[in-house]
Amino acid sequence: MQKEIERILPSVQKPARYTGGEYNSIVKNPENVDLRFAFCFPDVYEIGMSHLGLRILYGLLNEHEKTWCERVFAPWPDFEDKLRENNLKLYGLESGTPLHQFDVVGFTLQYEMSYSAVLNMLDLGGITVRAAERGEREPLVIAGGPCAYNPEPLADFIDLFCVGEAEEVLPRLLDIYREYKKSGRGKRDFLKAACALPGIYVPSMYSVSYNPDGTVKEITPEKGAPETVTKAVIADMDKVYFPGKTIVPSTEIVHDRVVLELFRGCIRGCRFCQAGFAYRPVRSKRAETLIRQGIDQCRGSGYQEVSLASLSTSDYKELTGLTDGMLEWCEPRNISLNLPSLRADNFSVELLERVQKVRKSGLTFAPEAGSVRLRNVINKNIDEEDVLNACRIAFEHGWSNVKLYFMIGLPTETDEDILAIAKLASNVLRVWRNHAANKARGVTITVSAACFVPKPATPFQWVAQDTRDEFQRKARLLKDAIREKAIKFRWHDPDTSFLEAVFARGDRRLGKVIETAWKNGARLDGWNEFFSIGIWEKAFEECGGSTEFYANRTRDRDEIMPWEHISTGVTRDFLLREMDLAYKADTSPDCREKCLGCGASKLAAGGKCDV
Amino acid sequence: MYKTRILFSKDSPASFISHLDLMRTFQRAVIRAGLNVRHTEGFNPHACIYIAQPLSLGYKSECEMLDVILLDMPDYDDIVTCLNSALPEGLKALSAYQSARPFKEIAFADYEIKLIYDGAFDKDEAEIIKLFSTPPVVISKKSKRSEAETDITRFINEIHIAGKKAGADESVISLIARLSAGEGSLNPKYIIYAIEKYLPGYKPDFFEIRRLSVLDKDLKEFR
Numbered sequence A: 001m002q003k004e005i006e007r008i009l010p011s012v013q014k015p016a017r018y019t020g021g022e023y024n025s026i027v028k029n030p031e032n033v034d035l036r037f038a039f040c041f042p043d044v045y046e047i048g049m050s051h052l053g054l055r056i057l058y059g060l061l062n063e064h065e066k067t068w069c070e071r072v073f074a075p076w077p078d079f080e081d082k083l084r085e086n087n088l089k090l091y092g093l094e095s096g097t098p099l100h101q102f103d104v105v106g107f108t109l110q111y112e113m114s115y116s117a118v119l120n121m122l123d124l125g126g127i128t129v130r131a132a133e134r135g136e137r138e139p140l141v142i143a144g145g146p147c148a149y150n151p152e153p154l155a156d157f158i159d160l161f162c163v164g165e166a167e168e169v170l171p172r173l174l175d176i177y178r179e180y181k182k183s184g185r186g187k188r189d190f191l192k193a194a195c196a197l198p199g200i201y202v203p204s205m206y207s208v209s210y211n212p213d214g215t216v217k218e219i220t221p222e223k224g225a226p227e228t229v230t231k232a233v234i235a236d237m238d239k240v241y242f243p244g245k246t247i248v249p250s251t252e253i254v255h256d257r258v259v260l261e262l263f264r265g266c267i268r269g270c271r272f273c274q275a276g277f278a279y280r281p282v283r284s285k286r287a288e289t290l291i292r293q294g295i296d297q298c299r300g301s302g303y304q305e306v307s308l309a310s311l312s313t314s315d316y317k318e319l320t321g322l323t324d325g326m327l328e329w330c331e332p333r334n335i336s337l338n339l340p341s342l343r344a345d346n347f348s349v350e351l352l353e354r355v356q357k358v359r360k361s362g363l364t365f366a367p368e369a370g371s372v373r374l375r376n377v378i379n380k381n382i383d384e385e386d387v388l389n390a391c392r393i394a395f396e397h398g399w400s401n402v403k404l405y406f407m408i409g410l411p412t413e414t415d416e417d418i419l420a421i422a423k424l425a426s427n428v429l430r431v432w433r434n435h436a437a438n439k440a441r442g443v444t445i446t447v448s449a450a451c452f453v454p455k456p457a458t459p460f461q462w463v464a465q466d467t468r469d470e471f472q473r474k475a476r477l478l479k480d481a482i483r484e485k486a487i488k489f490r491w492h493d494p495d496t497s498f499l500e501a502v503f504a505r506g507d508r509r510l511g512k513v514i515e516t517a518w519k520n521g522a523r524l525d526g527w528n529e530f531f532s533i534g535i536w537e538k539a540f541e542e543c544g545g546s547t548e549f550y551a552n553r554t555r556d557r558d559e560i561m562p563w564e565h566i567s568t569g570v571t572r573d574f575l576l577r578e579m580d581l582a583y584k585a586d587t588s589p590d591c592r593e594k595c596l597g598c599g600a601s602k603l604a605a606g607g608k609c610d611v
Numbered sequence B: 001m002y003k004t005r006i007l008f009s010k011d012s013p014a015s016f017i018s019h020l021d022l023m024r025t026f027q028r029a030v031i032r033a034g035l036n037v038r039h040t041e042g043f044n045p046h047a048c049i050y051i052a053q054p055l056s057l058g059y060k061s062e063c064e065m066l067d068v069i070l071l072d073m074p075d076y077d078d079i080v081t082c083l084n085s086a087l088p089e090g091l092k093a094l095s096a097y098q099s100a101r102p103f104k105e106i107a108f109a110d111y112e113i114k115l116i117y118d119g120a121f122d123k124d125e126a127e128i129i130k131l132f133s134t135p136p137v138v139i140s141k142k143s144k145r146s147e148a149e150t151d152i153t154r155f156i157n158e159i160h161i162a163g164k165k166a167g168a169d170e171s172v173i174s175l176i177a178r179l180s181a182g183e184g185s186l187n188p189k190y191i192i193y194a195i196e197k198y199l200p201g202y203k204p205d206f207f208e209i210r211r212l213s214v215l216d217k218d219l220k221e222f223r
């Protein structure tokens, strides 16, 4: 570790965030590598290290003998201040090398609220923030992750986006980069060559013009750039790289355990869910692959907890085989197994008992909307009966903690729909009263309400978000309607969701706003203690943009979206069809029941979805 | 069941692992090392690890100790080798052995305290020793429950200068101090605080603390 860094560490909170040296972190000899990659997560260590994608790509890139991939996280402001005071640069944790000395700097964009952190990390790392002003000898700055389905707000800062799944395309991209580095040809040439790869989007090769009303008029690719960039997908999930040795942080992180990804995509088609559409087609790993990977990772890490993660875990076809196989290995070794994201409709005593054998934590359900009608609108086909039934089973088996997740501000929502949330929660309480195994222990039912954010690449990409006043009113209405003490109500104030809505469907004109807000002090906007809506409102004022234009406006059916040239494989026609059904409160079957021809199967191996 | 003690050192960057995190780190390391150790009961069982004498964040040490209970007959050399391949950078197992002595018998600890000055530093270091050999040296000292003005010389068994390195870029004065440990212990940072208070001209720009050894009440090395 650098002497200067060692000197400032005693004066900051949680210094272990900044030291590196964790078990299984990879240190190479810089003399023996020809490409230095900085994997940047624009949030703090504990959040970033909890992210499975980081662990996969870190392991994958380092598999290449000549590539050294290091990790960089956003510093907490106390550490940032010390870095700036002492004129030090943000560095890769493995080597301590300042960011500006890397060849490629890659950000993963998990949520819109991390955009200011991207700019801040570039700046702290000694890299020019705007791509157009960045020198030839400065690193190539790339980005990927779910926000890359609408990369436009960051177009001014990022040289190239990887849209979709990066495991196959990223190593290829780096190989091309290597050649360009050796040949001494310029960045421009490299970018031109790179955009031929699947899922690679070079924003500077597209020009955007606007109509007088502010909407997009035309998106024109430069010669050589594809008209539409279709996301990259992995064909065979059983063959795709998965790390056997994963980093074990020496300080506690949010998800400190082995995480197995059962499948990508989702058969459900909940209309508000970006991941549900954008990650299609469904591709699963075989249970035997997962068991092998789980055992490998437990052995290599010493973790004593495994969790199974996917969009809707209980839809996994080989779930019984997987849990049986994992438990057989885990139980004698004191390793526990977690199953998040269970669905109420196929919730069974058997499944519950399987989890309970090792662990008994709270139960979580996400009906998302209070009334049947509104659940039909969003195509969350959960029956209240199913939820109550699942709760009954849980209460009978000794659970006394249920969390219910809802959204407010969904399209077509009325006050009755809001009040139905309170009703559903009291019904759960009634079930507890009638069926609890042990009433003396009491019960806690938590109702969490999030503000709905319309996302690109979903059937609701056209709809207006509720205004913040309307959110406030609805939340108050719900709060007043919840009368029982055992039911706790939680909600977030709508400022963050409002900004998320602005950037989720924003265009490249917002680059100025992000830069201004960052210059005025926006940093870790995902953290309540640092987020200030005032900074952003002021930035919009200075740059002369209207937030309502992005958040609270209903788009025309044929409006050209700022991300029109980016494709998830799911067609616009399908999304429109789904939106129309939503407004009629008509549901759609899941992919297993009937294929709706969303378009994603074109990306699947053999043109068929593995549902 | 074989109660086993492991002697280990803690150096940079592991010196920034907090006491709680160190327990977690070892809980996982013993599993990676393939040691069959006793676990806690409950829904989230984990290896039982007892670490002696918490070390402040940022301090280094050559004499940390922890106890685990092994379920298999231990091969001590093997334990050290396996553990060392399972530990993060900065932690190193030095030996493993059977010990019946409880950690509470630890009565003193020796520390190396490096006072680091940017640039040349030519003041007479003997002043520092003089300070601590003329009681009282009163510092506001925190204990578990309270904070009180305390004469810290009561806790200093011995202190001397171990070396001095004067350079144009950096000068270092190394002190070795034998301080009370266990019940009524003195954190070596109070030595620095006392220097800052009584000898402001000797206030270091940075300091480094390393625990060298722990001793029982008869001043014999504790193992």
Ligand code: SF4
Pocket: A267, A280, A281, A282, A591, A592, A594, A595, A596, A597, A598, A599, A600, A601, A609, A611
């Ligand atoms: S193509 Fe059919 S089965 Fe495949 S994801 Fe789309 S709707 Fe589902």
